[in-house]
Amino acid sequence: MIIHGDCIEELKKLESNSVDTIITDPPYNYECIGRQWDNKEINRRLERIKNSKTLVKNIPYGSGLAGGVRNKRWYERNYRNIIEYTQWCKEWGQQLFKICKSGAPVAVFNSTRTVAHVQVALEDAGFYMRDILVYRRHSGIPKGLNLKRKLEKMNHPDAEKWEGWHTCFRNEWEAILLVQKPLVKNYWETLQRTGVGVFKTINEDGSFQSNILEGYYNKSEKKFAHCTVKPLELIKKLILTLIPKSSDNIVLDPFAGSGTTLVASKQLGYHYTGIEIESEYIDIIDERLNSVYLPSLTK
Numbered sequence: 145m146i147i148h149g150d151c152i153e154e155l156k157k158l159e160s161n162s163v164d165t166i167i168t169d170p171p172y173n174y175e176c177i178g179r180q181w182d183n184k185e186i187n188r189r190l191e192r193i194k195n196s197k198t199l200v201k202n203i204p205y206g207s208g209l210a211g212g213v214r215n216k217r218w219y220e221r222n223y224r225n226i227i228e229y230t231q232w233c234k235e236w237g238q239q240l241f242k243i244c245k246s247g248a249p250v251a252v253f254n255s256t257r258t259v260a261h262v263q264v265a266l267e268d269a270g271f272y273m274r275d276i277l278v279y280r281r282h283s284g285i286p287k288g289l290n291l292k293r294k295l296e297k298m299n300h301p302d303a304e305k306w307e308g309w310h311t312c313f314r315n316e317w318e319a320i321l322l323v324q325k326p327l328v329k330n331y332w333e334t335l336q337r338t339g340v341g342v343f344k345t346i347n348e349d350g351s352f353q354s355n356i357l358e359g360y361y362n363k364s365e366k367k368f369a370h371c372t373v374k375p376l377e378l379i380k381k382l383i384l385t386l387i388p389k390s391s392d393n394i395v396l397d398p399f400a401g402s403g404t405t406l407v408a409s410k411q412l413g414y415h416y417t418g419i420e421i422e423s424e425y426i427d428i429i430d431e432r433l434n435s436v437y438l439p440s441l442t443k
């Protein structure tokens with residue numbers, strides 16, 4: 145099922161205790177500096193800089209690129225922004241909590257800068273913290289200031305002295321926050337009642353899965369006119385790890401984007417529900433899903 149709308153409103157209409165797992169990739173608070181996390185701000189900024197050579201198009205306060213003098217007001221604004229983002233995460237987190245079955249795992253992609261806030265928001269919504277998985281991308285442009293270059297532009301005599309000094313690290317990983325709706329008594333009792341709660345951690349080669357997921361980043365994977373498409377194989381790995389296959393298990397993605405979670409679910413034979421606020425992405429989701437052959441479901 146694909147739903148077009150704001151997930152906070154749409155989730156209210158879904159049945160309580162009906163969803164087995166959630167794998168989602170909400171806006172990271174990079175794109176939106178205003179109060180709306182609904183893509184309008186992203187579009188406005190992209191429009192503004194579409195002909196420029198700017199490499200990093202969506203930037204948060206505090207990244208070092210958002211500009212502005214670092215005065216008290218700047219830091220207060222940055223702080224208010226993250227508090228608002230946290231509050232927004234709690235709002236959708238509360239709706240997710242209502243619709244999840246006991247023991248349901250919830251995996252939420254986020255940036256290394258903001259994942260702690262998302263964790264607190266989801267704990268406030270009632271979830272129990274399990275882990276932070278590392279999605280290692282082997283990529284990342286240093287998004288910050290190269291001090292030597294900056295000083296060179298200013299014709300500063302100390303430029304050479306600051307060779308190799310920068311304002312941030314090369315960002316090589318993204319966080320996947322893993323929280324869980326509380327169990328009924330214990331794992332086994334929960335599993336018998338709801339069918340979820342434990343993770344498949346032994347890989348096909350016999351190795352025990354660590355909390356670092358790597359080797360899934362594929363530079364040439366199609367982007368489907370969406371700026372933050374996740375690797376399909378990574379999402380498949382998460383589904384197979386987090387949810388035992390059954391004919392009635394449902395995977396939900398309330399921030400579906402181009403529909404990677406839904407496509408992965410369909411390819412693996414799981415039921416899925418996706419919510420997306422932008423109609424143009426709904427078209428992409430439909431197109432991607434229509435090209436997937438549906439395997440038969442097995443108990």
Ligand SMILES: C[S@@+](CC[C@H](N)C(=O)[O-])C[C@H]1O[C@@H](n2cnc3c(N)ncnc32)[C@H](O)[C@@H]1O
Nearest residue numbers: 150151169181372373374399401402404420421
């Ligand atoms: C980071 S992207 C997800 C990308 C996805 N993982 C993929 O592989 O295509 C987040 C998506 O959430 C959508 N979104 C933002 N706010 C939303 C809301 N309140 N309700 C539903 N969708 C929302 C955005 O339009 C965007 O497509």
